Amino acid sequence: DYLTDRTLKKFNRKFMGEREEVKLLGTWYSPVVARAKIALRLKSVDYDYFEEDLFGSKSELLLKSNPVHKKVPVLIHNNKPIMESLNIVEYIDETWSASGPSILPSHPYDRAQARFWSAYVDDKWFPTFIAATITTSEDAGAKGMEEVGEGLLLLEDAFVSISKGKSFFGGETIGFMDICLGSFLVILKARERVNRETILDESKTPSLCKWADEFLSDDTVKNVVPEIDKVAKFIGEFEAKPQSAGSRS
């Protein structure tokens, strides 16, 4: 009845926080946007998604929310913008801490490991991967891919030591490092298809390969990340454009 309904709404507002307005600005192909989506999914947070056209004109909301970098993803929670994908994931973990599994580990040393390896992926490994795949110089490309492979060996060791036999870096459930590295799996596999080469090699990094399959088939991930074929097609079209050829090398 009316009274119960009103009381219930008041109860909800009091205990579930203010009317939660969560917006996510992103692009369908961006791996770092997927990170935010996975985290929101893990915490069962409802949100409105806005697709940005970064090659066309950026929306007013994006320019207002992220004036410094004008990049996606941007999470807007009750009108407060949060930028940078890993910051967003930590924010989601801290804000909706009562819901879903913990994304960051609880022990300070484990947290430091998660942050260290995600910084390694974002600051070293992935930029090397991008540079190697967009260069027009065959030599630079080959050398780059060799470094990518070496990095994967390091990550294999890190995974084995951190996961301690469980499915994910985070243990039984997806955690911070899983989201960080896992978000790049689609573009990695898309690149494998476009270039017709193996990058994530089962003979060299068997644990990582198994983890990759587990990650991509997880409920919180599989309908959230873009399809590998769609990304492969996108890469193919993007690289076929005459103006993009000039910006490579």
Next chain:
Amino acid sequence: TPCRRLCTFKKEAKLVSKRETMEAERSEEVKLLGTWASPFSRRIEIALTLKGVPYEFSEQDLTNKSSLLLQLNPVHKMIPVLVHNGKPISESLVILEYIDDTWQNNPILPQDPYEKAMARFWAKFVDEQIYVTAMKGVGKIGEERDAAVEATRDLLKLLEKELVGKDFLGGKSLGLVDIVATLVAVWLMRSEEIVGVKVVPVEIFPEIHRWVKNLLEVDVIKKCIPPEDEHLSYIKARMDRLKIKSVQ
């Protein structure tokens, strides 16, 4: 081959003396591998001092890296490295978060998740944008230097806007961004004397100047920034070395 690099790590690890390994593993002992002038190393010292955590400082020679450093940070082979309870942590921002997680008095990060996110954003901005861009001008002359100065100023303007009306960035007391940025600002301002170019003139950046001046009055900061005279000589020597390198 990929395997070779891993084998080299293991070989180098064996060269560390057993005594060093035992020392590092002594429980509760906090050791910091760093260099006396590095803003990345000093920021850790500020954090530890702020929290009253006793630590042993180990000055590293980056031109001839110790086997201990290579064992403790095989991925990056860089300072700072914090060793606590025998376990190494690398990357200065990761170390700062670890310190805040472990010793909860005098918190460096705000409690509120949004404020925390902002603090993390600005700390990274200082490191990855301001510092990196400013470094591009070091040892350079003429147009190349001017371009770096201009680019650095554009970034500093964003920080200037953020500081209006604030004594600390991201909280009511000394925090992550203040710690990170004071050292970078001090390095920049001291470099100005040597380079002869005002990268951060007070006319354009009154807020940054006010903020840094305030922070330099804080005890723990006063205690931990590199002493001026020695620092100036150090910066000059480093720039001369880089100038020679870039001309060759």
